[in-house]
Structures are given as structure tokens and as C-alpha cells.
Amino acid sequence: MPKLRIGALPDDKPVKITAELPASVHRDLIAYAEALARENGQRIDPAxxxxxxxxxxxxxxxxxxxxxxxxxxxxxxxxxG
Structure with a gap:
């Protein structure tokens, strides 16, 4: 499997926003999170x-x-600056 562009996620104070995503983008986020879990064992919420x-x-x-x-x-x- 190719190296994913997103690695370990930094622990940073978040700013909450709300956004709507197309269903296809949400499915891709889920698939990416699954690939990330397979690659480095880090399970992550797709959001x-x-x-x-x-x-x-x-x-x-x-x-x-x-x-x-x-x-x-x-x-x-x-x-x-």
C-alpha cells in the first residue's frame, strides 16, 4: 500500500465548525480512516x-x-509575518 499523506494527528485545541459533506466524501473519509488504521494501527474518527x-x-x-x-x-x- 502506498504511504498515506496524513500521518499521526497532532493534539491541538480545536475550533468547532459545522459543515455538510456529500455522501461520497463521507464514504471516502471512512475508507481513508480504515486505510490509516491498517497502515499504522491508529484508529481515528473519520471526522x-x-x-x-x-x-x-x-x-x-x-x-x-x-x-x-x-x-x-x-x-x-x-x-x-
């Missing part, structure tokens, strides 16, 4: 995969990164 998947998506979206840099230029001293 807990949504946040790390979104984070991964945004972190690898070049267009989003470019827009973010354009809206938040680096601060003086070389630090990220």
Missing part, C-alpha cells in the same frame, strides 16, 4: 481527518501560498 487534510491541502497549494505572501509580505529582519 478528525478533515482538519489535517485541509491543512495539508492549503500547505501544498502554490496559488494559495503566493496569494498569502502577497497579502502578508515578510517583516523587516527576515521573519515571516
Amino acid at each position: 478528525k481527518l478533515i482538519a489535517p487534510m485541509l491543512a495539508r491541502f492549503m500547505a501544498t497549494d502554490r496559488g494559495f501560498a503566493k496569494a498569502r505572501r502577497a497579502n502578508h509580505p515578510p517583516r523587516a529582519g527576515g521573519g515571516e
Whole structure:
């Protein structure tokens, strides 16, 4: 089986939101959670995969990164803003 993009989930204070998902996306989340359990033995509620998947998506979206840099230029001293 190929290496999954989502690894161990960090323990972070959540912000609760409510969203509706298409049934096909929910089925895929369940299947992904099952694959994750087979790969590393970590059983996880499929809903807990949504946040790390979104984070991964945004972190690898070049267009989003470019827009973010354009809206938040680096601060003086070389630090990220």
C-alpha cells in the first residue's frame, strides 16, 4: 500500500465548525480512516481527518501560498509575518 499523506494527528485545541459533506466524501473519509488504521494501527474518527487534510491541502497549494505572501509580505529582519 502506498504511504498515506496524513500521518499521526497532532493534539491541538480545536475550533468547532459545522459543515455538510456529500455522501461520497463521507464514504471516502471512512475508507481513508480504515486505510490509516491498517497502515499504522491508529484508529481515528473519520471526522478528525478533515482538519489535517485541509491543512495539508492549503500547505501544498502554490496559488494559495503566493496569494498569502502577497497579502502578508515578510517583516523587516527576515521573519515571516
